[in-house]
Amino acid sequence: MTTKDPVxxxxxxxxxxxxxxxxxxxxxxIDFYVKEGEVLGIVGESGCGKSVTSLSVMGLIPSPPGKxxxxxxxxxxxxxxxxxxxxxRKIRGNDVAMIFQEPMTSLNPLFxxxxxxxxxxxxxxxxxxxxxxxxxxxMLKLVGLGRAEELMNEYPHQLSxxxxxxxxxxxxxxxxxxxxxxxEPTTAxxxxxxxxxxxLMKRLNEELNTxxxxxxxxxxxxxxxxxxxxxxxxxxxxxxxxAVDIFKDPQHPYTRGLIQSVPDMRYKKQRLYSIPGNVPxxxxxxxxxxxxxxxxxxxxxxxxxxxxxxxxxxxxxxxxFLFDDTKEDTLHDKDTTIATS
Amino acid sequence: xxxxxxxLQVENLKKHFPVRGGVLGKQVGNVKAVDGVSFTVNKGETLGIVGESGCGKSTTGRMLLRxxxxxxxxxxxxxxxxxxxxxxxxxxxxxxxxxxxxxxxASLNPRHTVGKILEEPLKVHGIGSSAERKKRVKELLETVGxxxxxxxxxxxxxxxxxxxxxxxxxxxxxxPKLIIADEPVSALDVSIQSQVLNLMQDLQKEFGLxxxxxxxxxxxxxxxxxxxxxxxxxxxxxxxxxxxxxxxxxxxYTQALLSAVPVPDPLFKKDSIVLQGDIPSPSNPPPGCTFxxxxxxxxxxxxxxxxxMLEHEEGHYAACHLYTEEKQGASQNKEMVGGxxx
Ligand SMILES: Nc1ncnc2c1ncn2[C@@H]1O[C@H](COP(=O)(O)OP(=O)(O)OP(=O)(O)O)[C@@H](O)[C@H]1O
Ligand SMILES: Nc1ncnc2c1ncn2[C@@H]1O[C@H](COP(=O)(O)OP(=O)(O)OP(=O)(O)O)[C@@H](O)[C@H]1O
Ligand SMILES: [Mg+2]
Ligand SMILES: [Mg+2]
Numbered sequence: 001m002t003t004k005d006p007v008x009x010x011x012x013x014x015x016x017x018x019x020x021x022x023x024x025x026x027x028x029x030i031d032f033y034v035k036e037g038e039v040l041g042i043v044g045e046s047g048c049g050k051s052v053t054s055l056s057v058m059g060l061i062p063s064p065p066g067k068x069x070x071x072x073x074x075x076x077x078x079x080x081x082x083x084x085x086x087x088x089r090k091i092r093g094n095d096v097a098m099i100f101q102e103p104m105t106s107l108n109p110l111f112x113x114x115x116x117x118x119x120x121x122x123x124x125x126x127x128x129x130x131x132x133x134x135x136x137x138x139m140l141k142l143v144g145l146g147r148a149e150e151l152m153n154e155y156p157h158q159l160s161x162x163x164x165x166x167x168x169x170x171x172x173x174x175x176x177x178x179x180x181x182x183x184e185p186t187t188a189x190x191x192x193x194x195x196x197x198x199x200l201m202k203r204l205n206e207e208l209n210t211x212x213x214x215x216x217x218x219x220x221x222x223x224x225x226x227x228x229x230x231x232x233x234x235x236x237x238x239x240x241x242x243a244v245d246i247f248k249d250p251q252h253p254y255t256r257g258l259i260q261s262v263p264d265m266r267y268k269k270q271r272l273y274s275i276p277g278n279v280p281x282x283x284x285x286x287x288x289x290x291x292x293x294x295x296x297x298x299x300x301x302x303x304x305x306x307x308x309x310x311x312x313x314x315x316x317x318x319x320x321f322l323f324d325d326t327k328e329d330t331l332h333d334k335d336t337t338i339a340t341s
Numbered sequence: 342x343x344x345x346x347x348x349l350q351v352e353n354l355k356k357h358f359p360v361r362g363g364v365l366g367k368q369v370g371n372v373k374a375v376d377g378v379s380f381t382v383n384k385g386e387t388l389g390i391v392g393e394s395g396c397g398k399s400t401t402g403r404m405l406l407r408x409x410x411x412x413x414x415x416x417x418x419x420x421x422x423x424x425x426x427x428x429x430x431x432x433x434x435x436x437x438x439x440x441x442x443x444x445x446x447a448s449l450n451p452r453h454t455v456g457k458i459l460e461e462p463l464k465v466h467g468i469g470s471s472a473e474r475k476k477r478v479k480e481l482l483e484t485v486g487x488x489x490x491x492x493x494x495x496x497x498x499x500x501x502x503x504x505x506x507x508x509x510x511x512x513x514x515x516x517p518k519l520i521i522a523d524e525p526v527s528a529l530d531v532s533i534q535s536q537v538l539n540l541m542q543d544l545q546k547e548f549g550l551x552x553x554x555x556x557x558x559x560x561x562x563x564x565x566x567x568x569x570x571x572x573x574x575x576x577x578x579x580x581x582x583x584x585x586x587x588x589x590x591x592x593x594y595t596q597a598l599l600s601a602v603p604v605p606d607p608l609f610k611k612d613s614i615v616l617q618g619d620i621p622s623p624s625n626p627p628p629g630c631t632f633x634x635x636x637x638x639x640x641x642x643x644x645x646x647x648x649x650m651l652e653h654e655e656g657h658y659a660a661c662h663l664y665t666e667e668k669q670g671a672s673q674n675k676e677m678v679g680g681x682x683x
Contacts, residue, residue, distance in 0.1 A: 160395035220603030272535035
């Protein structure tokens with residue numbers, strides 16, 4: 001398993017938006033990779049840069065005002081940040097496809113579901129209209145839309161949110177991409193269909209060896225679907241590791257806060273835990289750890305220096321000074337604080 | 342106790358959308374998006390509505406506000422029959438009844454600044470001076486965890502979660518009595534989600550707000566709701582307090598729903614009831630109980646007779662033949678089913 005090559009390798013990626021108020025660094029120096037055939041989960045606070053990261057991979061950052069200001073994105077070894085728009089059009093849909101967070105914005109309200117699905121096939125694959133139609137119906141059925149033939153002639157507004165999302169997944173999968181980026185693919189869906197969709201994605205992952213980058217805020221979904229997890233906060237990766245390790249031993253105080261905020265269906269709490277404070281405005285924190293202002297463990301150093309990612313175990317790393325092993329006393333501190341909370 | 346006085350009464354509400362086909366676009370059938378839903382909501386309570394994608398939750402929510410007109414049925418809000426109001430009266434009523442929409446992007450005007458979007462409902466209802474309105478915009482941006490500088494920005498400059506908070510702030514602007522929140526936190530990550538849920542609860546206590554919360558996340562629904570209604574294919578199939586629903590779900594669909602909730606623990610092995618088959622088309626719903634095509638406990642009667650919503654225990658309603666007298670024989674099933682969830 002460890003011998004699999006990364007399909008996607010992102011290094012030092014920086015993306016900024018240039019607005020009236022100046023530069024907004026939405027993604028600030030992030031590293032991660034997706035190995036062939038694996039399911040990687042990306043979780044993090046709303047606005048932390050997850051969608052911007054995936055749009056960068058797709059070459060879809062609106063420019064202006066957006067711009068990739070540094071770093072590299074390698075898909076099967078090919079550098080994408082410098083690829084031409086023509087090349088990117090070829091890559092999109094064929095090698096990497098994306099399911100968007102808001103299906104209504106990516107489905108054209110003026111065209112039928114059928115024509116949009118067929119277009120997706122016709123653009124990339126050889127084959128005539130008849131084959132494209134057959135494939136479109138096949139895909140609609142594959143994602144659990146029973147009345148596929150009827151749906152071909154319907155318009156996006158006639159579908160429920162969940163049905164639209166399944167159409168999006170069908171559209172993303174028509175060309176058998178190597179990497180599927182799914183940005184909150186199941187947030188609009190109820191759980192039984194979510195379970196079906198996640199199972200469907202897992203099946204596509206296993207049978208077709210499609211690597212999946214799954215962006216979600218649902219830690220339950222991550223726990224059930226992903227092998228590895230990247231936790232992002234304010235444009236940075238703050239923790240990454242195997243899903244089992246992250247849930248068993250969440251290290252970054254932010255990750256711990258996230259896990260505690262989940263309403264547990266199995267019993268009712270009067271009040272949910274919530275991390276105090278708000279996400280900082282991108283670029284507003286000039287020095288120190290970006291989570292420091294909201295962190296109950298923060299100490300002087302956190303306000304002064306930007307913590308690096310510390311490797312805390314095999315395949316598990318955390319961007320937090322509590323895990324700086326070079327200092328005996330901090331290490332000691334860490335053990336007691338974390339254990340008692 | 343004022344809590345038991347119904348603020349909203351919904352009776353046999355239906356929405357059938359015409360299905361058009363052929364070259365002439367003639368009506369060839371109906372999508373029975375909502376097909377006879379009844380419930381009440383008491384003052385100060387939160388009613389959760391959950392159910393399969395496409396089962397008619399949003400359509401139900403929109404009909405309550407008459408954002409779409411119902412085909413049949415009656416909605417009574419605060420003693421007024423909403424379904425019979427003139428457009429003018431309806432506009433006044435909307436001050437007391439607000440909606441938070443499912444798709445935060447589609448519901449915010451992209452050409453307006455957030456400040457303008459938030460001020461709009463106050464202007465429409467002629468509330469406050471310009472300065473007062475601006476002040477309230479700032480106040481509410483902060484209440485929902487944004488900052489006053491965001492008022493100058495446009496919707497596309499926000500992330501999905503941030504946009505949803507703008508939608509919530511907008512609904513709160515006129516200090517309504519009832520808020521219908523359609524998936525209010527589904528676009529939010531858990532930490533903001535818990536803030537928004539706590540915020541909704543605080544506002545409820547402070548202003549005596551009443552909520553209808555439509556959501557697919559059963560953890561969220563359980564947390565925030567006093568009672569929960571479960572919908573399937575345009576119908577309500579179970580309705581009870583959130584404790585009873587989670588402790589002892591009666592309808593097999595509810596049981597499957599509960600068991601499909603993902604648990605944030607990769608090592609947790611759960612007994613999920615995997616539903617077979619597709620959701621039937623609402624333009625051609627199965628006869629009898631509409632769930633029979635996917636139900637693991639289907640009996641002969643289920644294909645023929647529509648089960649009525651009956652009170653099986655105090656305050657616990659379900660529409661399922663497994664629990665009707667004529668089907669005493671099936672009662673052993675019940676125990677087995679009840680234990681299967683989660
Ligand atoms: N067009 C834009 N102009 C200015 N800022 C932008 C633009 N698009 C995104 N941003 C900013 O970039 C940051 C990252 O946004 P992004 O959409 O990637 O967040 P996200 O992690 O996907 O959040 P969510 O979970 O809410 O979807 C946010 O602070 C957002 O305000
Ligand atoms: N304008 C319309 N014309 C025709 N059919 C419609 C229209 N609006 C909704 N429908 C249909 O009505 C049914 C219910 O839709 P609705 O949006 O209420 O579902 P929902 O329960 O909110 O689903 P989701 O959880 O996916 O948001 C669906 O089958 C949908 O296709
Ligand atoms: Mg996003
Ligand atoms: Mg809906």
